[in-house]
Amino acid sequence: MALATNTKRRMVTASLVAPAVAWLFIFLVLPFIAMLVFSVGERAPEGGYQPAFTFAQFANLPSRAAAFWNTLFLAPVGAFICLIVAYPVAYYLAVKANPRYRLLLVSLVIVPFWTSLLVRTYAWMYLLGSRGIPNLLSMVGFDDVRILNTHGAVLLGIVYGYLPLMIMPIYVSLEKLDRRLLEASADLGAKPVSTFFSITLPLSLPGVMTGLSLVTILLLGEYLIPQLLGGGKVFFIGNALVDLFLQSRNWPFGSAIAVTLVISVVFVLLIAMRIAWKIAGTRQVDLV
Amino acid sequence: MPKHYRENAPITAAQFMDELMRLKRGSVSRRHFLGVTGLGLASAVLAGQTGLLSSPAFAEDLGKQMSIATWPNYHDPATFEAFTAKTGVAVEVNVFGSNEEMLAKLQAGGTGWDLFVPTNYTISTYVKLGLIDPLDMSKLTNYSPATETARFTAEGTISGTTYAVPKNWGTTGIALNSKKIKTPVASWKDFFEVAQNEADTRTIVHDYQLTTIGSALVSLGYSFNSVKPDELAKAEALLVKVKPHLYAINSDYQPAMRAGDAWMTMCWTNDGAQLNRDVPEIKFVLGKDGGEIWSDFYAIPKSAANKPAGYALLNYLMDPANAVKEHIANGAPTTDSRVLSLLPKEITSNTIVYPPDGQLTPLEFGAAVTLTDPARAEVMARFKSA
Amino acid sequence: MTVAKAAQTDQCNLKPQGTNVTSHSVNDIEFRSVSKSYGAVTAVSDINLQVPKGAFVALLGPSGCGKTTCLRMIGGFEQPTTGDVLINGKPMNGVQAHQRPVNMVFQQYALFPHFNVEQNVSYGLRQARPKISAPEISRRVAEALEMVRLGGFGKRRIHEMSGGQQQRVALARALVNKPSVLLLDEPLAALDKKLRTAMQIELQTLQRELGITFVLVTHDQEEALSMSDLVCVMNAGRIVQLAAPQEVYDKPRDLFVADFVGKTNRMAATVEADGATLRLADGSALSIGERSALPPGAVTLALRPEAITLHRQNQSISGRLSGVVTHRIFLGSSVEYSVSVNGLGNFLITADRHVLSESSLVEPNERVVLSFNPDAAHIFPA
Numbered sequence A: 001m002a003l004a005t006n007t008k009r010r011m012v013t014a015s016l017v018a019p020a021v022a023w024l025f026i027f028l029v030l031p032f033i034a035m036l037v038f039s040v041g042e043r044a045p046e047g048g049y050q051p052a053f054t055f056a057q058f059a060n061l062p063s064r065a066a067a068f069w070n071t072l073f074l075a076p077v078g079a080f081i082c083l084i085v086a087y088p089v090a091y092y093l094a095v096k097a098n099p100r101y102r103l104l105l106v107s108l109v110i111v112p113f114w115t116s117l118l119v120r121t122y123a124w125m126y127l128l129g130s131r132g133i134p135n136l137l138s139m140v141g142f143d144d145v146r147i148l149n150t151h152g153a154v155l156l157g158i159v160y161g162y163l164p165l166m167i168m169p170i171y172v173s174l175e176k177l178d179r180r181l182l183e184a185s186a187d188l189g190a191k192p193v194s195t196f197f198s199i200t201l202p203l204s205l206p207g208v209m210t211g212l213s214l215v216t217i218l219l220l221g222e223y224l225i226p227q228l229l230g231g232g233k234v235f236f237i238g239n240a241l242v243d244l245f246l247q248s249r250n251w252p253f254g255s256a257i258a259v260t261l262v263i264s265v266v267f268v269l270l271i272a273m274r275i276a277w278k279i280a281g282t283r284q285v286d287l288v
Numbered sequence B: 001m002p003k004h005y006r007e008n009a010p011i012t013a014a015q016f017m018d019e020l021m022r023l024k025r026g027s028v029s030r031r032h033f034l035g036v037t038g039l040g041l042a043s044a045v046l047a048g049q050t051g052l053l054s055s056p057a058f059a060e061d062l063g064k065q066m067s068i069a070t071w072p073n074y075h076d077p078a079t080f081e082a083f084t085a086k087t088g089v090a091v092e093v094n095v096f097g098s099n100e101e102m103l104a105k106l107q108a109g110g111t112g113w114d115l116f117v118p119t120n121y122t123i124s125t126y127v128k129l130g131l132i133d134p135l136d137m138s139k140l141t142n143y144s145p146a147t148e149t150a151r152f153t154a155e156g157t158i159s160g161t162t163y164a165v166p167k168n169w170g171t172t173g174i175a176l177n178s179k180k181i182k183t184p185v186a187s188w189k190d191f192f193e194v195a196q197n198e199a200d201t202r203t204i205v206h207d208y209q210l211t212t213i214g215s216a217l218v219s220l221g222y223s224f225n226s227v228k229p230d231e232l233a234k235a236e237a238l239l240v241k242v243k244p245h246l247y248a249i250n251s252d253y254q255p256a257m258r259a260g261d262a263w264m265t266m267c268w269t270n271d272g273a274q275l276n277r278d279v280p281e282i283k284f285v286l287g288k289d290g291g292e293i294w295s296d297f298y299a300i301p302k303s304a305a306n307k308p309a310g311y312a313l314l315n316y317l318m319d320p321a322n323a324v325k326e327h328i329a330n331g332a333p334t335t336d337s338r339v340l341s342l343l344p345k346e347i348t349s350n351t352i353v354y355p356p357d358g359q360l361t362p363l364e365f366g367a368a369v370t371l372t373d374p375a376r377a378e379v380m381a382r383f384k385s386a
Numbered sequence C: 001m002t003v004a005k006a007a008q009t010d011q012c013n014l015k016p017q018g019t020n021v022t023s024h025s026v027n028d029i030e031f032r033s034v035s036k037s038y039g040a041v042t043a044v045s046d047i048n049l050q051v052p053k054g055a056f057v058a059l060l061g062p063s064g065c066g067k068t069t070c071l072r073m074i075g076g077f078e079q080p081t082t083g084d085v086l087i088n089g090k091p092m093n094g095v096q097a098h099q100r101p102v103n104m105v106f107q108q109y110a111l112f113p114h115f116n117v118e119q120n121v122s123y124g125l126r127q128a129r130p131k132i133s134a135p136e137i138s139r140r141v142a143e144a145l146e147m148v149r150l151g152g153f154g155k156r157r158i159h160e161m162s163g164g165q166q167q168r169v170a171l172a173r174a175l176v177n178k179p180s181v182l183l184l185d186e187p188l189a190a191l192d193k194k195l196r197t198a199m200q201i202e203l204q205t206l207q208r209e210l211g212i213t214f215v216l217v218t219h220d221q222e223e224a225l226s227m228s229d230l231v232c233v234m235n236a237g238r239i240v241q242l243a244a245p246q247e248v249y250d251k252p253r254d255l256f257v258a259d260f261v262g263k264t265n266r267m268a269a270t271v272e273a274d275g276a277t278l279r280l281a282d283g284s285a286l287s288i289g290e291r292s293a294l295p296p297g298a299v300t301l302a303l304r305p306e307a308i309t310l311h312r313q314n315q316s317i318s319g320r321l322s323g324v325v326t327h328r329i330f331l332g333s334s335v336e337y338s339v340s341v342n343g344l345g346n347f348l349i350t351a352d353r354h355v356l357s358e359s360s361l362v363e364p365n366e367r368v369v370l371s372f373n374p375d376a377a378h379i380f381p382a
Helices: A002-039 A061-096 A099-114 A117-128 A133-139 A151-175 A179-187 A192-220 A224-229 A237-247 A251-279 B013-025 B030-037 B039-051 B077-087 B099-108 B120-128 B150-156 B188-195 B209-219 B229-245 B254-259 B269-278 B307-318 B320-330 B337-342 B368-372 B374-385 C002-014 C067-075 C117-127 C134-147 C163-175 C193-210 C221-227 C245-250 C255-260
Strands: B065-070 B090-095 B164-177 B203-205 B246-249 B264-268 B282-285 B292-299 C027-038 C041-052 C056-060 C082-087 C102-105 C181-185 C213-218 C230-235 C238-243 C265-271 C277-280 C285-287 C297-303 C308-312 C321-330 C334-341 C345-352 C367-372 C378-381
Touching: A002 A251, A061 A099, A061 A151, A061 A192, A061 A237, A061 A251, A061 B374, A099 A151, A117 A133, A117 A151, A117 A224, A151 A192, A151 A224, A179 A192, A179 C102, A192 A251, A224 A237, A237 A251, A237 B099, A237 B374, B065 B307, B077 B090, B077 B307, B077 B320, B099 B120, B120 B150, B120 B292, B120 B368, B150 B164, B150 B292, B164 B209, B164 B269, B164 B307, B164 B320, B188 B203, B188 B209, B188 B229, B188 B264, B203 B229, B209 B229, B209 B264, B209 B292, B209 B368, B209 B374, B229 B246, B229 B374, B254 B269, B264 B269, B269 B282, B307 B320, B320 B337, C027 C067, C027 C213, C041 C067, C041 C213, C041 C230, C041 C238, C056 C067, C056 C221, C067 C082, C067 C102, C067 C181, C067 C213, C067 C230, C102 C163, C117 C134, C117 C163, C134 C163, C163 C193, C193 C221, C213 C221, C221 C245, C230 C245, C230 C255, C238 C245, C238 C255, C255 C297, C255 C378, C265 C345, C277 C297, C308 C345, C321 C345, C334 C367
Parallel strands: B065 B090, B203 B246, B203 B264, C056 C213, C056 C230, C102 C181, C181 C213
Antiparallel strands: B164 B264, B164 B282, B164 B292, C027 C041, C027 C082, C230 C238, C265 C277, C265 C297, C277 C285, C297 C378, C308 C367, C321 C334, C321 C367, C334 C345
């Protein structure tokens, strides 16, 4: 009897899990396997892929070292600046804002992001170009301010583009933060600043880590913002991939870079999870 | 006519915004805007529905729908509407950013294009990969080899078989803002000099290895199409040296030139003509040391779903009466003397569109190997990531 | 009794010996005409309260009566809309929670989940300025944990502790700061009955040993009566009665207190013109004995269940009220009967089982006679 029940239970579990497993397999595992196969192949003379077994593509990775360096440096830096901008917003929304308007304010954060990032980035191109903000600055005496097509513009675009992805997880973790903990802290004599750093910040760290890893991971694949706001002079791995797949059509090399990128993403994720777990104790930490 | 990478949609939001801005500036008509953005597609399809009521005078069944892959700002949408009205076939327009992108898409399969617009140096590759069919010339009664300029038709015919017929030709030159740049610029050598001096941080080069590396090679006295390692190394060194002085590496240079953010750029003929028409101080010059001359062709993919309609539209476009409207709309020079004779004087006398023959002499056609050479792709990647 | 011992050593640090509950020279907490409203909603209105030093006060009332608001105003989490709250004779207007010499044990404890027990308990000491030295902090934390019988649990994480242990951590976290007043917000609500009773005794002992003022908020009248030496019964934002537990039980000021504190049987009645006779609803008359005369009119008579005596009908006692037993609840040492009386409704009667031990318990459906001493009845205006 017990055995039969067990088998039945296992069958039910299997049938519930099956769609998710199939999904993961078809849309994650298979493409990754295809990418692995491509990455050990060769570029066909007219572009594309032809079967082979060589690690030449991986040996060629150093030729994109600058792209890797740009990405692996700018992505975390961008994510961190994003965090610095997002945290006060999330804090205001979750803690300070009048609950009656909270939903409205949260939607105001999200609504602009229903528009394509491309269109919004083009709007930034206009704002940062000489007829935009620099034009306004020249009216008050700051001539020839150059913003567009600089690293600064790329950073700005990144912070702007990924802000809601940072705000939302932090907002969620702050929103479910027990207010009595803050009162308890004040009750025990902690000044507001001290309460923030001893209680609020550590307890919102799961949200912070989620936001940081989300933004960092997505930034690792970013190509549009550097292309548009960096004038094509700031080269991310994403840009290298776009060029390899759509310009020079070197699929094997593109795949080798993509494989390397995926591995670094997993690496970043593992580190982030470990840090988050450590700080938040053994409580469940949701990442991504 | 290659452009920098854009999203693989019929029209990307970027192009949409670009067109929207141009519409606001009044440099394109509303019809043109609708057509290019694909918003006109809806009206074309609608027209297709009403077209069912009219009686198409075609022996073959053309179906109700076809699809064309082409470049941005490259057609008069009225042409497609008229074609739909005449045949009952609605035309779906897919706009692309680069030849590579088109090639990648066709290679991947399942495009559904019945007609597309490859540039001269890609045709042999398409043939080699078996992606396009020889043209059945009996269906192209409007095409007149006799009135075509041979240098522009040559690459459409491979070993005596015609795979593609020309749409228009053009050049890759230098557009510069004469109010800002006083140093004379007459060559690619001058271009890279001025880029590091008077036009420091105000110069744009294409995000396209063929023209950017080609022009750098030309400025050093080498062939536009060189794939020799030592020459490429020197071109790379020049580009890397110039990079800190550049405003952008971007094939979408019109907005920056119009706004005055950039003062000088590599520029294709039709963009040059449009810029000069709207902002007269922007001049267009060809390098006296060389550069690129190109022509775009029409071809029919082997995988076309509705070849009869593809042929019908191609034949329609070859009719000088229809072609002339296309040329007025997109500003690129024609390869067909019948069309030339129909064009208004102000277009044929524009030396940006129709430069004196002497200026064309040093120019070179891009070669197939120039586009597909992995070494050039790597030079470009190193330049961009430098 | 480790508690008592540990508490005794600590006592010297916390409070000079000899402060006794009866010398009410200084009030630790004082409310002067305090009102608090949230927009149009008034939470408490015109509260006047004086809590003597070293007292154990319970704020008792149903939910929404304003007791928690009062506690939070002492803690500094709310500011009065009008009036003043004083602690140690100093007005606290505008003084933030972190600046007040009080500490609180929160409902569900509000322990910091990312800290271990020790870090939780030392939190308040670590905030102190001038700084307290690290050895001093660990000494006092160890002492506080000993006091709540949690010595050796310092490195445990909060989620590894049981409800009762967490309760004690919360207590230690508050007491380690030697507050002059300890606020307790429903501190035992999350515990099971047995643990709750044990903690009631522990809390009471702690308070006696430490001699500091405890202010307890509870909706549990049993808890309030058993622990505190002053019960402040609140209803609808006002203080209804402030008295010692026994007084609150024996002399409820009004019907609400009579109802809320303990169980009560209510009867509608009318005071006759003589001011000494009550006419019950069934028409029977009742002399209210030696009390001062009441103004004639409608009143409500309240009787504690234990003030009524139950007789078997065959015992030939001339009772005034006769009825039928409808339910019997056996409680071990005592028995509760529900008796339906003609014309007067249901009565609840608590009887010591031994009173009736000469025979078996009264059975449901048995006819009975009820008697009571009129002096035990409370009479309130209807």
